[in-house]
Amino acid sequence: MSLEEKLIEYIRDNGPMTVADYMGACLYDPNDGYYATRPAIGGANADFLTAPEASQMFGELIGLWCAHEWEAIGKPAFNLIELGPGRGVLMQDALRATQKLEGFHDAASVTFVEMSPPLRDEQEARVPSADWAPRLEDAPPGPSIIVANEFFDCLPIRQFLRGEDGWHEKLVGLNEAEKLVFGLSAAIPAPESEDEAGMVREIAPGMESLIYEIERRLHEAPGRVLIIDYGYLRAEGADTLQALKAHKKVDPIETPGQTDLTAHVDFARIAQLAQAADLQVHGPVTQGDFLRALGIEMRADTLSSANPSHAERIARELNRLTHRDQMGVLFKVICLSSPNLPPPAGF
Numbered sequence: 001m002s003l004e005e006k007l008i009e010y011i012r013d014n015g016p017m018t019v020a021d022y023m024g025a026c027l028y029d030p031n032d033g034y035y036a037t038r039p040a041i042g043g044a045n046a047d048f049l050t051a052p053e054a055s056q057m058f059g060e061l062i063g064l065w066c067a068h069e070w071e072a073i074g075k076p077a078f079n080l081i082e083l084g085p086g087r088g089v090l091m092q093d094a095l096r097a098t099q100k101l102e103g104f105h106d107a108a109s110v111t112f113v114e115m116s117p118p119l120r121d122e123q124e125a126r127v128p129s130a131d132w133a134p135r136l137e138d139a140p141p142g143p144s145i146i147v148a149n150e151f152f153d154c155l156p157i158r159q160f161l162r163g164e165d166g167w168h169e170k171l172v173g174l175n176e177a178e179k180l181v182f183g184l185s186a187a188i189p190a191p192e193s194e195d196e197a198g199m200v201r202e203i204a205p206g207m208e209s210l211i212y213e214i215e216r217r218l219h220e221a222p223g224r225v226l227i228i229d230y231g232y233l234r235a236e237g238a239d240t241l242q243a244l245k246a247h248k249k250v251d252p253i254e255t256p257g258q259t260d261l262t263a264h265v266d267f268a269r270i271a272q273l274a275q276a277a278d279l280q281v282h283g284p285v286t287q288g289d290f291l292r293a294l295g296i297e298m299r300a301d302t303l304s305s306a307n308p309s310h311a312e313r314i315a316r317e318l319n320r321l322t323h324r325d326q327m328g329v330l331f332k333v334i335c336l337s338s339p340n341l342p343p344p345a346g347f
């Protein structure tokens, strides 16, 4: 039975499902979910290209950032945790760039939070020293530096559409031909709202519980979390659910489980939750500004001088990561820290 058939049967028996449940099934179903079975992040047949896959400079600078922040928390033995490490390229580049920094590798225990068996194999090949945890809750306690690149955008969202008569939850149901379609719940009465009819509001329940877990960790022991993702500073009321196949947007209701399904990350919500829990919040800033503040232009110059024949490629990579028409502005960076630490680099 395909995932589509399973979802149709489920809806026939139980009624329409939330977009979050649909997204969760498409990404995580153990037999047919996108990440469980066929993630294509890097290489020639990729569905999408992430920053560490685009350029080694990304992981290198994040590695140096981690080392700098390890100093800021007093150089303890610590957990270097990556959420959703994909093919393990970021951590491989980060560890290479920090090899010569006195004491850093000895102090760091790398833990990958990953649910995808095929990606775990790739991570193990690139970072054999790592341990794995299925969720952040399962990572060892103690001081931690946590990095998450393009992880939060996978966390399933519920969507609510503002109508004339209140809010309607967007649901996945069946049409007359018994095919999957998006539909709307009956109105949830909520007369007072500044939102105009047609606006869509999104909430990510899984993201909220992940932020609570981060808060718990950062209050228990010193640490920082660096979150990099595409998203918005203030939600504009748009529907941001999207499916990518071979770098092209496709309809999220077609071919469930066979495409990467993501939503824009609500950085304002992350900042609000973290501040309410007395964490320090730096950013969000744009990825372009963050990488420039960490010295990516200098790094590109050094690499080009060492390898003049690669100068053109390096310039292309720099452009891809930092230019406002590429990943430079759409992607944002936010840092959450334990109380009473100095400000992190890059903000």
Ligand code: SAH
Pocket: 035, 039, 041, 050, 051, 052, 053, 083, 084, 085, 086, 087, 090, 113, 114, 115, 116, 119, 134, 148, 149, 150, 151, 154, 155
């Ligand atoms: N950070 C990598 C990969 C991004 S793709 C990069 O920048 O290239 C998202 C990653 O998060 C994949 O490794 C995916 O398997 C993992 N992932 C997504 N949702 C997850 C969840 N709920 N729990 C654990 N891992 C998850």
